[in-house]
Amino acid sequence: MGFNIAGTDKKRIVIIGGGFGGLKLANRLKGSNFQIVLIDKNNYHQFPPLLYQVASSGLESSSISFPFRKIFQKRKDFFFRLAEVQAVVREKNLILTSIGELKYDYLIIASGTVTNFFGNEVIEKQTLPMKTIEEALILRNTLLSNFEKATICTDPQEKQALMNVVIVGGGATGVEISGVLAEMKHFVLPKDYPDLKQSEMNIYLVEGSPHLLAAMSEEASDNAKRFLEGMGVKVMLQKKVVDYKDDKVILDDDSSIETKTVVWV
Ligand SMILES: Cc1cc2nc3c(=O)[nH]c(=O)nc-3n(C[C@H](O)[C@H](O)[C@H](O)COP(=O)(O)OP(=O)(O)OC[C@H]3O[C@@H](n4cnc5c(N)ncnc54)[C@H](O)[C@@H]3O)c2cc1C
Structure with a gap:
């Protein structure tokens, strides 16, 4: 060796x-x-x-x-x-x-970077980053297995948590993944999961600053928001995720979103 x-x-x-x-x-x-x-x-x-x-x-x-x-x-x-x-x-x-x-x-x-969880170990352990192929595959498997579980779930609250996806971070990656999940909701879900109602899948994009794509122009930022909202993504600006426990994402205004899938980008 x-x-x-x-x-x-x-x-x-x-x-x-x-x-x-x-x-x-x-x-x-x-x-x-x-x-x-x-x-x-x-x-x-x-x-x-x-x-x-x-x-x-x-x-x-x-x-x-x-x-x-x-x-x-x-x-x-x-x-x-x-x-x-x-x-x-x-x-x-x-x-x-x-x-x-x-x-x-x-x-x-030239070893790149690692995902920044801002020192929050709970978030680091329980949310899904998306910087590598391995992490993207874990996210894919989580989404698909949650849809499978939702088809047989009889508890409405649990079912909603399975169908909600929360994406934290409105930079380029957050915008891309929100958009593609909205396409999945509209074009894949009705065909592959006919037992699930499209309207039950919610995609939340949470961003701490007042703009999506903060590094880009105001026009790009406004367009991204408009397009995503047009596709049904719930864009939440000036909200910070402070914790994730009991299948709930906790925001800094003390509100929460039920979900079993949190994408940390
Ligand atoms: C989801 C996503 C979408 C992106 N989209 C775009 C885009 O559209 N346009 C754009 O310009 N940029 C994009 N980026 C950013 C771009 O990928 C990075 O800026 C770029 O990859 C950084 O290059 P790098 O060589 O510094 O690191 P990386 O490309 O991350 O490469 C680091 C390499 O080092 C290896 N490595 C790490 N640690 C070790 C170690 N200890 N020992 C041995 N090997 C190690 C890794 O396996 C990896 O192969 C995106 C990034 C992500 C995560």
């Missing part, structure tokens, strides 16, 4: 993470006078802009994941290693990983 990488006279560049940044750099370094080692904890590159399609069953995960070994076929003095990087020892030019240690001459850290 270990890295088992052939010795070379060239300087070694280690890239941690084959996401957008790491992959672009590795491609740019093609033909350079360096040995390249790309390390990722997955053996595939993923394309996050279409994660919402995987979460809503519109696309299979294989359509947005690309094996590194296929991308880098025939590259000379290039090594991919499947490993999780655990620490960097800068004074020794060394990284510690799940498959052992590796020396580098230059180190590029």
